[in-house]
Amino acid sequence: MKAGIVVFPGTNRERDMAHALKLITGHAPRMIWHHETSLGDLDLVVLPGGFSFGDYLRSGAMAAHSPIMAEIRRFAEKGGHILGVCNGFQVLTESHLLPGALLRNAGLRFLSQDCHLKVENATTPYTRGWKSGDVFRAPLAHGDGNYTASPETLQRLEGEGRVAFRYSTASGHVSHDDRHANPNGSALSIAGILSENGRVCGLMPHPENLVDPEIGATDGVPLFKGLVEALVA
Amino acid sequence: MTVTIDAKLAQSFGLTGGEYDKLLTIMGRTPSFAELGIFSVMWSEHCSYKSSRVHLKTLPTKAPWVIHGPGENAGVVDIGEGLAAIFKMESHNHPSFIEPYQGAATGVGGILRDVFTMGARPVANLNALRFGDAKHSGTRRVVDGVVRGIGGYGNCVGVPTVGGEVNFHKAYDGNPLVNAMTVGIARKDKIFLSAAAGIGNPVVYVGSKTGRDGIHGATMSSAEFDDKAASKRPTVQVGDPFIEKLLIEACLELMATDAIVAIQDMGAAGLTSSAVEMAGKGGVGIELNLDAVPQREPNMTAYEMMLSESQERMLMVLKPERTEEARRIFEKWELDFAIVGKLTDSGHITVIHNGVTEANIPLAPLADEAPIYNRPMVHAEPPRHISPPADPVGIEHALLTLIGCPDLASRSWIWNQYDGSVGGNTARRPGAADAAIVRVDGTRLGLALTTDCTPRYCQADPKAGGAQAVAEAWRNITATGAKPLAVTDNLNFGNPERPEIMGQFADAIKGMGDACRALDFPVVSGNVSLYNETRSPTGLAQAILPTPAIGALGVIADASKSIGLAMPDNHDLVLVGEIRGELGQSLWLREICHKEEGAPPRIDLVAERHNGDFVRAQIEAGHVAACHDIADGGLMITIAEMVMASGVGCELLAPPHGLPIHAFWYGEDQACYVIATKNAKAMLSAAEKAHVPARKLGHSKGTSLKMADGMSVSASRLREINEAFFPKFMGEGA
Numbered sequence: 001m002k003a004g005i006v007v008f009p010g011t012n013r014e015r016d017m018a019h020a021l022k023l024i025t026g027h028a029p030r031m032i033w034h035h036e037t038s039l040g041d042l043d044l045v046v047l048p049g050g051f052s053f054g055d056y057l058r059s060g061a062m063a064a065h066s067p068i069m070a071e072i073r074r075f076a077e078k079g080g081h082i083l084g085v086c087n088g089f090q091v092l093t094e095s096h097l098l099p100g101a102l103l104r105n106a107g108l109r110f111l112s113q114d115c116h117l118k119v120e121n122a123t124t125p126y127t128r129g130w131k132s133g134d135v136f137r138a139p140l141a142h143g144d145g146n147y148t149a150s151p152e153t154l155q156r157l158e159g160e161g162r163v164a165f166r167y168s169t170a171s172g173h174v175s176h177d178d179r180h181a182n183p184n185g186s187a188l189s190i191a192g193i194l195s196e197n198g199r200v201c202g203l204m205p206h207p208e209n210l211v212d213p214e215i216g217a218t219d220g221v222p223l224f225k226g227l228v229e230a231l232v233a
Numbered sequence: 234m235t236v237t238i239d240a241k242l243a244q245s246f247g248l249t250g251g252e253y254d255k256l257l258t259i260m261g262r263t264p265s266f267a268e269l270g271i272f273s274v275m276w277s278e279h280c281s282y283k284s285s286r287v288h289l290k291t292l293p294t295k296a297p298w299v300i301h302g303p304g305e306n307a308g309v310v311d312i313g314e315g316l317a318a319i320f321k322m323e324s325h326n327h328p329s330f331i332e333p334y335q336g337a338a339t340g341v342g343g344i345l346r347d348v349f350t351m352g353a354r355p356v357a358n359l360n361a362l363r364f365g366d367a368k369h370s371g372t373r374r375v376v377d378g379v380v381r382g383i384g385g386y387g388n389c390v391g392v393p394t395v396g397g398e399v400n401f402h403k404a405y406d407g408n409p410l411v412n413a414m415t416v417g418i419a420r421k422d423k424i425f426l427s428a429a430a431g432i433g434n435p436v437v438y439v440g441s442k443t444g445r446d447g448i449h450g451a452t453m454s455s456a457e458f459d460d461k462a463a464s465k466r467p468t469v470q471v472g473d474p475f476i477e478k479l480l481i482e483a484c485l486e487l488m489a490t491d492a493i494v495a496i497q498d499m500g501a502a503g504l505t506s507s508a509v510e511m512a513g514k515g516g517v518g519i520e521l522n523l524d525a526v527p528q529r530e531p532n533m534t535a536y537e538m539m540l541s542e543s544q545e546r547m548l549m550v551l552k553p554e555r556t557e558e559a560r561r562i563f564e565k566w567e568l569d570f571a572i573v574g575k576l577t578d579s580g581h582i583t584v585i586h587n588g589v590t591e592a593n594i595p596l597a598p599l600a601d602e603a604p605i606y607n608r609p610m611v612h613a614e615p616p617r618h619i620s621p622p623a624d625p626v627g628i629e630h631a632l633l634t635l636i637g638c639p640d641l642a643s644r645s646w647i648w649n650q651y652d653g654s655v656g657g658n659t660a661r662r663p664g665a666a667d668a669a670i671v672r673v674d675g676t677r678l679g680l681a682l683t684t685d686c687t688p689r690y691c692q693a694d695p696k697a698g699g700a701q702a703v704a705e706a707w708r709n710i711t712a713t714g715a716k717p718l719a720v721t722d723n724l725n726f727g728n729p730e731r732p733e734i735m736g737q738f739a740d741a742i743k744g745m746g747d748a749c750r751a752l753d754f755p756v757v758s759g760n761v762s763l764y765n766e767t768r769s770p771t772g773l774a775q776a777i778l779p780t781p782a783i784g785a786l787g788v789i790a791d792a793s794k795s796i797g798l799a800m801p802d803n804h805d806l807v808l809v810g811e812i813r814g815e816l817g818q819s820l821w822l823r824e825i826c827h828k829e830e831g832a833p834p835r836i837d838l839v840a841e842r843h844n845g846d847f848v849r850a851q852i853e854a855g856h857v858a859a860c861h862d863i864a865d866g867g868l869m870i871t872i873a874e875m876v877m878a879s880g881v882g883c884e885l886l887a888p889p890h891g892l893p894i895h896a897f898w899y900g901e902d903q904a905c906y907v908i909a910t911k912n913a914k915a916m917l918s919a920a921e922k923a924h925v926p927a928r929k930l931g932h933s934k935g936t937s938l939k940m941a942d943g944m945s946v947s948a949s950r951l952r953e954i955n956e957a958f959f960p961k962f963m964g965e966g967a
Binding site: 009010012013015016019020033049050051053054055056107109110111112113139141143206208209211212213214215216 | 381384385388389390391473474475478479565566567645650651652653654655656657659660672677791792793965
């Protein structure tokens with residue numbers, strides 16, 4: 001799988017993502033500076049976590065106007081696969097490649113903790129490594145992860161199977177109003193969503209930080225294994 | 234503006250009459266305004282260590298694995314595989330009281346620069362925090378700001394915050410302590426130093442622009458507070474972690490080439506201290522042309538530019554033929570890059586602005602003749618050991634009180650605001666082990682990191698407290714299975730001009746030195762913060778508790794084999810070390826009997842070393858499933874923390890005869906560990922062979938902590954009480 005990772009000024013989880021991709025796919029991804037204007041021949045583009053442009057103005061808002069984004073839009077229009085994690089998810093909503101927005105966490109504080117994600121739709125390239133209803137652990141680390149969208153959009157996401165991951169308890173219980181189950185207060189406990197064609201995915205937590213048995217767990221591995229199966233075939 | 238430059242003005246800059254006379258002798262004339270500013274910051278306590286130097290010199294700083302000890306920007310130790318760990322801890326106490334968010338944030342930024350300026354990628358942050366009494370009305374504001382500031386900066390730069398400590402005590406009501414530590418990794422043959430070389434080589438300024446913030450910050454940090462502390466807000470710097478992140482990446486990119494001759498961050502006293510230190514260490518002169526300095530605001534004077542403590546700036550000496558290559562890197566990262574001067578053979582620092590020479594100072598005497606004081610000391614008689622007072626409440630009540638008290642309550646409310654996982658190498662996060670474990674990229678090595686100090690022990694007996702701080706840090710690293718390598722110290726004390734404070738300082742250093750020698754645990758970097766006092770409107774000075782915070786680093790060959798607190802079901806619990814029931818200065822005495830008295834626990838450095846080496850060997854041999862040292866709150870709290878970490882309960886045997894039961898469970902005896910092992914018999918026999926005291930405590934089982942007398946508390950109840958304090962204190966629902 002040929003993957004590329006976009007680096008904006010202030011991106012800070014690009015090395016984590018590169019490590020995960022290298023570990024699982026066996027190939028080091030291409031690092032793409034935000035001033036570049038061509039993606040080249042890629043199977044997957046990843047927008048990683050961090051604080052692009054310091055998160056000044058709004059998280060992801062300035063990165064959405066970086067030179068590389070025009071090329072990423074074209075890549076999306078051609079049906080390319082794009083994964084945005086954390087700040088990358090915020091860039092995708094700010095670019096309107098995914099619907100909705102990410103507001104301040106409901107508790108108004110930065111949150112860094114392990115959370116549990118329930119796989120809602122296991123038929124996509126991003127989720128096929130799991131079964132629907134599976135629950136896995138992932139660290140989250142963000143100040144602005146409270147997903148929101150209009151009632152119509154939320155209804156469409158639900159109806160079209162575009163909710164990829166939902167926050168839950170370790171046993172898979174989903175409860176929108178419970179801070180233990182839904183730490184940042186996201187609408188319908190949404191942690192990750194898909195574009196209409198199912199090829200652009202954004203999520204707030206960091207599966208890339210749990211891929212290495214040597215530092216504790218491999219809960220995030222199915223995301224990357226599934227992508228390899230889907231995109232290399 | 235006409236200002237008369239005289240002893241009176243010098244005094245308002247923090248220089249004494251004697252120091253001003255010395256300045257006049259060196260200069261042979263009346264100094265300019267800018268020159269007076271330069272002298273005053275270089276000779277401030279913060280930059281010159283004038284009160285502490287004679288004592289600091291007594292600390293051990295060498296070991297075969299030490300590459301650079303004190304004197305560089307940070308300490309450097311060899312961790313194997315051709316790699317070095319670079320680390321230091323530094324205080325930002327005064328600014329954090331005046332403006333908690335920015336004070337703490339820029340504390341993190343400053344210590345990061347000390348580490349990456351040496352060529353290391355920062356891989357972990359820790360912070361040791363001391364706040365006022367939780368009941369004091371101002372404490373919540375400081376906690377909130379400091380925690381947000383540390384998170385706001387550390388999270389954005391993408392360096393995981395993996396550990397630290399927090400205490401509350403009324404002695405910090407008007408003077409909280411924020412001690413930030415950064416650890417970085419570099420190849421040991423690619424360490425960058427600050428000594429300038431090469432007459433004619435360009436001096437290059439990179440990073441943020443210079444503004445009027447933080448002027449005279451170093452001097453502010455060298456004086457006690459009075460009731461007008463708030464008026465000093467303009468001396469606090471403002472941080473921009475986004476720029477810092479760019480600066481880290483740009484510097485590391487440039488450091489991968491061989492363009493740099495010398496590099497130094499602009500920390501306290503900004504351009505002045507970086508230029509003076511680089512040229513001074515290299516034995517050359519330096520000429521700065523301030524017209525070229527990137528400026529944030531118009532009409533800045535030479536004095537303002539030389540003393541500004543604007544953040545996120547570095548000074549470098551480059552090989553002249555590589556300047557354009559370096560410029561391209563900084564332009565890519567959209568950072569300022571300016572050639573602001575050159576190295577000369579004059580032996581002077583010369584500062585030119587608008588064609589006028591604003592300062593021309595000989596460097597050698599500025600450094601060599603900096604004041605140094607052997608200040609008068611009074612040594613207080615340490616209190617006597619007390620015999621255990623009667624237990625007024627019983628074991629269960631004490632347990633539930635202690636695990637919910639401010640000093641023992643879960644710190645997860647704080648940790649959960651710090652990104653602890655960025656980097657993808659955090660193997661053990663806060664609360665999971667006695668020291669945080671961070672794997673070193675591209676290897677299996679794990680760094681074991683901790684910060685420790687028990688200020689109430691230091692207040693009662695500074696020498697014992699200094700030794701205990703070092704011993705506890707060593708023990709915390711040992712309990713994970715790692716080998717302790719070296720420490721950085723952050724010495725926070727009151728006004729050194731008061732003999733009783735100076736006595737505390739000297740005694741604490743003596744204790745630290747003894748422990749460092751006994752444990753082969755040298756001091757490789759550090760920072761001194763004095764004048765941590767607040768003068769009330771009535772004129773009474775309140776000093777903080779003496780707080781020699783120790784930041785420590787160890788290494789384990791395989792991070793995945795490190796040991797944490799969480800004990801598995803169906804294991805034996807073994808105590809290693811001897812319990813004498815030390816209740817003097819214990820949390821039990823303070824929280825249950827409302828007394829802070831007696832001598833702190835005895836420190837036996839031979840036993841400390843012997844017991845710790847035994848525990849580490851047992852871990853290496855694979856006999857240990859969980860391990861936790863005994864510290865604040867004593868043995869019962871150690872066990873309760875192991876129960877809370879795992880959710881697995883235990884059944885404890887009756888304590889031995891001869892000691893009051895509460896002294897056994899709540900005494901804060903040193904050099905002790907609780908281990909969960911498959912086979913207590915084998916471990917006890919190994920301990921006997923090694924002449925290490927050990928006894929079986931019980932067995933892990935079920936989901937409640939149970940005592941032989943029938944007491945039973947569930948893990949979930951313990952957790953609930955343990956987690957309750959912070960959200961309630963901060964006025965937030967759980």
